[in-house]
Amino acid sequence: MTGKELFMASKVFVSYKYADSNVAHLYSPLYSPYTYTSTTVRSYVDDFMRRAQSAGCVVYKGERADEDLSYLKEDTIWQKLKDRIYDSTITLVFISPNMREPYRKESDQWIPWEIAFSLRETTRSDRTSHSNALIFVVLPDRNGRYDYFSSMRHFAIVAGNIQNGYAEVVCWADFVTNIQGYIDKALWRKKCTPSYEVVKSV
Secondary structure, rough: OOOHHHHHEEEEEOOOOOOOOOOOOOOOOOOOOOOOOOOOOHHHHHHHHHHHHHHHEEEEEOOOOOOOOOOOOHHHHHHOOOOOHHHEEEEEEEEEOOOOOOOOHHHHHHHHHHHHHHHHEEEOOEEEEEEEEEEEOOOOOOOOOOOOHHHOOOOOOHHHHHHHHOOEEEEHHHOOOHHHHHHHHHHHHHHHHOOHOOOOOO
């Protein structure tokens, strides 16, 4: 199987902190270059999808930018997210400076649970969803720097899957120049890492 075939077969779920605005500004191709629009992590998700879909090689399993889930109960939101994660094969985690809320327990935050569910084997009817491959994409902060990543306090499930070598870690600037290549690397890491070494709990 070629890298392109691997990438085309990948269904991608992106876990991220939607409204974190401590990220470098992106200029949207949808607007005049003289038009300023506020940039959040969601802007990077949209930019990733634009790049990947223009190459015809991604099936996106996350929520749409115009999809409002805020009016739903948390249990309902979680069920919708689980349905989408269940039908994915790659989990991208967009790392941003404020993705972790320091005064809330990890178990009360969405991102660790999204990662954990994507790494567990879940059976529904006669179909089992296996662990997703995992990529941590480090976004530039508002000053265009990446060095915050090495000093930030990570979720335990993030730190654990970096230490054991399961997750592919890449900065945004490198990732968008070779999306297919990094997905192939993540799939290879998944193949080479024993399941018992993967951190799957929050």
